[in-house]
Amino acid sequence: MGINIQKGNTMTQRATTALSLHYHVKPGQREAVLVEIKGILDRCAQEPEFITGIVHETPERPNEFVFYELWKGTRADFDANQGPKPYRKAYMEKVKQFLEKVDVEWNSPILEWGTNLTGLNRS
Numbered sequence: 001m002g003i004n005i006q007k008g009n010t011m012t013q014r015a016t017t018a019l020s021l022h023y024h025v026k027p028g029q030r031e032a033v034l035v036e037i038k039g040i041l042d043r044c045a046q047e048p049e050f051i052t053g054i055v056h057e058t059p060e061r062p063n064e065f066v067f068y069e070l071w072k073g074t075r076a077d078f079d080a081n082q083g084p085k086p087y088r089k090a091y092m093e094k095v096k097q098f099l100e101k102v103d104v105e106w107n108s109p110i111l112e113w114g115t116n117l118t119g120l121n122r123s
Helices: 030-044 075-081 086-098
Strands: 004-007 010-013 016-025 050-058 061-072 099-107
Touching: 016 030, 016 075, 030 050, 030 061, 030 086, 061 075, 086 099
Parallel strands: none
Antiparallel strands: 004 010, 016 061, 016 099, 050 061
């Protein structure tokens, strides 16, 4: 789903999808997980629908990472185009051995400041 943005007398629509992942890493597996995350984001960055990916850490919880990927299109587009990719399936299979838990959340950006990655910045 996109959002209509009014600029002057024209309306534009640009759908983007954000995939947020919260990894709870097994003790001693932090570096192994980072290697896998870097590898998948390097591959994702080659995809024409990929906008950006950002990895966060919380110093108080060194065995947790939060990262998100921002993609052009809807979640259905992502599922159809990215879900079947062999490198993504291989990543998911490999990284799960290093994780205690994964929280996954899908979001649709509706407002943006500072950049125009989603096409929603009205400033």
